[in-house]
Amino acid sequence: MRILVVDCYDSYTYNVCDMLQRISKDIHIVLVHWDKIAEKIWSNLHVFDAIVIGPGPGHPNDYSAVLNKFWETNIPTLGICLGFQSLCLYYGATVEKMSTLPWHGRAATVITTGESIYQGVSEVKGMRYHSLYAHNIPVKDLTILATTKEDNLAVAVQAKRAPHYGILYHPESICSTHSQTVINNFLLHVVKPSTADLPTSISSYNVRPTPFVDYSVQPCFKVCTQELSWFDPLSFIEKIERDNSFFCFLDSAKEPGEFSMLGFTTGPNAYTIHYQKSIDETTFTHCVSQQQNKKPYNIWKAVAEFMSERKAVGGLKQLPFHGGLMGVLGYEANEMTKKSASEYSRGLNAFASKTAESYVDAELAFVDRSFVFDLVQKRVYAQTLIKEEQTLENWWDELLLSDSDATSNSLSHKGDQPKTPTVTISDRKSYCKKVQDCQSYLLSGDSYELCLTDHILVQPSKSIHDFDLYKRIRNHNPASYAGFMRLPHITHLSASPERFCKFENGHCHFSPIKGTLKRTPTTNIEVAKETLLNVKDSSELNMIIDLIRNDLYQLATVNSVSVPQLYSVEEHPTVYSLVSHIYGDIKAPTTGWDVLAHSFPPGSMTGAPKLRSIQLLEELESLPRGVYSGIFGYWDASLEKGEFSVIIRSTFRYHNENIWHIGAGGAITVLSTPDGEFDEMLLKVNSVLPAFSKSN
Numbered sequence: 001m002r003i004l005v006v007d008c009y010d011s012y013t014y015n016v017c018d019m020l021q022r023i024s025k026d027i028h029i030v031l032v033h034w035d036k037i038a039e040k041i042w043s044n045l046h047v048f049d050a051i052v053i054g055p056g057p058g059h060p061n062d063y064s065a066v067l068n069k070f071w072e073t074n075i076p077t078l079g080i081c082l083g084f085q086s087l088c089l090y091y092g093a094t095v096e097k098m099s100t101l102p103w104h105g106r107a108a109t110v111i112t113t114g115e116s117i118y119q120g121v122s123e124v125k126g127m128r129y130h131s132l133y134a135h136n137i138p139v140k141d142l143t144i145l146a147t148t149k150e151d152n153l154a155v156a157v158q159a160k161r162a163p164h165y166g167i168l169y170h171p172e173s174i175c176s177t178h179s180q181t182v183i184n185n186f187l188l189h190v191v192k193p194s195t196a197d198l199p200t201s202i203s204s205y206n207v208r209p210t211p212f213v214d215y216s217v218q219p220c221f222k223v224c225t226q227e228l229s230w231f232d233p234l235s236f237i238e239k240i241e242r243d244n245s246f247f248c249f250l251d252s253a254k255e256p257g258e259f260s261m262l263g264f265t266t267g268p269n270a271y272t273i274h275y276q277k278s279i280d281e282t283t284f285t286h287c288v289s290q291q292q293n294k295k296p297y298n299i300w301k302a303v304a305e306f307m308s309e310r311k312a313v314g315g316l317k318q319l320p321f322h323g324g325l326m327g328v329l330g331y332e333a334n335e336m337t338k339k340s341a342s343e344y345s346r347g348l349n350a351f352a353s354k355t356a357e358s359y360v361d362a363e364l365a366f367v368d369r370s371f372v373f374d375l376v377q378k379r380v381y382a383q384t385l386i387k388e389e390q391t392l393e394n395w396w397d398e399l400l401l402s403d404s405d406a407t408s409n410s411l412s413h414k415g416d417q418p419k420t421p422t423v424t425i426s427d428r429k430s431y432c433k434k435v436q437d438c439q440s441y442l443l444s445g446d447s448y449e450l451c452l453t454d455h456i457l458v459q460p461s462k463s464i465h466d467f468d469l470y471k472r473i474r475n476h477n478p479a480s481y482a483g484f485m486r487l488p489h490i491t492h493l494s495a496s497p498e499r500f501c502k503f504e505n506g507h508c509h510f511s512p513i514k515g516t517l518k519r520t521p522t523t524n525i526e527v528a529k530e531t532l533l534n535v536k537d538s539s540e541l542n543m544i545i546d547l548i549r550n551d552l553y554q555l556a557t558v559n560s561v562s563v564p565q566l567y568s569v570e571e572h573p574t575v576y577s578l579v580s581h582i583y584g585d586i587k588a589p590t591t592g593w594d595v596l597a598h599s600f601p602p603g604s605m606t607g608a609p610k611l612r613s614i615q616l617l618e619e620l621e622s623l624p625r626g627v628y629s630g631i632f633g634y635w636d637a638s639l640e641k642g643e644f645s646v647i648i649r650s651t652f653r654y655h656n657e658n659i660w661h662i663g664a665g666g667a668i669t670v671l672s673t674p675d676g677e678f679d680e681m682l683l684k685v686n687s688v689l690p691a692f693s694k695s696n
């Protein structure tokens with residue numbers, strides 16, 4: 001069966017594709033963007049057995065010139081949400097803003113006629129992501145098939161003189177029920193599948209992403225492992241790090257901790273890598289020779305090629321990291337945002353007017369020398385990536401010898417009592433105004449959720465030693481995804497609680513956080529569960545769960561994406577969080593790096609639909625986000641495993657400038673209160689800011 005799926009740049013379109021393909025493996029989908037439908041598609045429309053017009057931001061009027069061409073055919077067509085509205089509009093209904101608050105991320109009870117595509121289904125749960133609704137529906141042209149119990153809204157229609165259907169709720173959502181029956185009814189009872197193959201010129205026409213490179217390459221390195229007697233990573237780093245030494249420390253700081261890893265750039269095979277979006281160039285610098293190799297394209301493709309040429313074999317299987325990539329990809333390191341970190345060079349606010357090249361959008365290191373700390377077993381391993389012809393040096397001896405009392409756990413610090421820094425942050429009034437601006441976009445149907453953030457600048461009274469600052473942040477907020485990275489362009493200090501994505505041997509795991517509650521003496525995990533499992537926070541999370549399923553479906557194997565438990569509440573040092581866990585499987589030649597690239601930036605930091613939300617947020621937020629909202633982590637040289645956190649509750653600076661950046665914000669929905677969102681933003685700033693004024 002050949003189906004044309006029209007993608008209106010929603011963040012749920014791939015969920016629609018997967019929903020269709022779960023019906024039958026014989027379904028061949030051609031996915032096209034509504035505004036980029038090639039002439040060869042239009043001239044071959046008749047070869048498709050069915051058409052599905054997906055959901056999308058904005059008003060259906062914006063799409064009519066194109067979508068109406070589908071309603072003029074006699075091809076079985078199903079419109080979802082925006083597609084439903086387009087069908088109703090085509091027959092003269094009125095489509096306009098809801099007169100009540102929209103149900104973004106909330107499932108309604110849908111009563112059906114039990115007829116047509118609802119044969120055998122009398123009541124379903126239907127997840128709603130719409131701000132507009134259709135009324136004055138002409139009954140001479142359209143039959144209403146279902147309405148909501150809560151507000152008696154028409155949510156499914158069928159045309160009387162053509163096999164055209166519309167469903168306003170999202171049947172593809174994790175929270176909708178009986179969708180396989182409904183879609184089955186549409187496909188099997190409405191569509192008469194033809195047997196002929198699609199013309200090759202069309203069958204390969206697809207916007208579904210493909211892996212960057214073929215990773216089935218010959219390994220280039222082997223991993224040499226030397227177990228050492230235990231030493232505490234933090235005290236060790238404090239002793240050996242110097243103001244100009246580059247290294248990357250991924251610190252599992254939340255008790256009991258699992259693995260921490262420390263990567264050095266001192267080996268013969270080490271590189272630093274940085275990306276400048278403003279010139280779309282990725283630079284690889286060999287650490288020993290300082291020789292540079294520049295690639296005139298984005299970091300995702302460039303790093304994929306680089307890593308495929310440096311595949312490693314060996315090492316202890318139980319360790320997460322043996323050497324490879326460590327670092328940060330900043331929020332703007334994607335093709336959806338227009339801004340880049342180079343904006344800082346235009347003397348914005350307090351920035352020194354450095355050149356644009358000073359501000360990079362991503363920076364990582366390829367480390368061939370690393371320590372991995374098994375915090376549970378209290379074991380530490382020195383690991384080296386070497387080529388066959390290279391000889392192994394005991395590089396760790398020199399480091400350990402330079403640190404005679406590595407076992408000391410004192411969190412001593414350099415320098416005297418820092419004075420209160422100068423902090424630039426939005427005031428309540430201006431932030432609340434931005435929250436209201438967000439909500440206007442939500443009510444107009446341009447977005448269902450916007451993760452609004454503020455860009456806080458911290459100028460210490462005198463320069464602060466960065467690792468001292470890290471130790472203070474870690475003391476105040478020991479997080480699961482803590483870490484310290486000092487590389488040539490960016491110094492980044494993390495206290496993040498949020499995993500973005502972990503991948504290992506083809507299994508991917510995302511765990512977005514939405515819903516944050518301050519810890520107080522009267523809150524405990526039970527109180528937090530009662531408080532966070534409310535309509536606002538769960539609807540915020542539902543939208544991101546569906547968005548991440550969609551991102552995963554782009555590359556995951558059909559039927560492999562799952563959400564075993566919709567919500568859980570996690571306890572962190574300063575807050576409680578509502579979390580969900582989404583899993584999916586990929587198979588070679590796809591790797592976790594491909595999944596990261598096509599799921600970036602993190603949906604929990606953009607909102608949904610992702611593209612439109614990113615565009616709106618760029619309008620609303622004056623500065624680039626820089627490192628904040630990006631991801632921080634590692635990709636092992638085996639290419640088989642890696643883990644990146646969402647960069648929040650962190651601070652970073654460029655080039656040892658005495659200006660530190662903190663990003664903080666929260667998901668804005670129609671249920672948000674401006675003051676509540678400002679307070680939430682402040683709560684998150686205070687997971688890091690106090691460290692600039694404390695002495696330990």
Ligand SMILES: C=C(O[C@@H]1C=C(C(=O)O)C=C[C@H]1O)C(=O)O
Pocket residue numbers: 451453498512513514515516604605646648649663664665666667684
């Ligand atoms: C935006 C931030 O956090 C994000 C928004 C959250 C929320 O709205 O509850 C929680 C975690 C993050 O996904 C931040 O910490 O700055």
Ligand SMILES: NC(=O)CC[C@H](N)C(=O)O
Pocket residue numbers: 010054055056057058059080081082083085129130131132133444445446
């Ligand atoms: N999910 C959608 O397709 C939304 C349709 C339209 N933008 C609305 O908000 O009503």
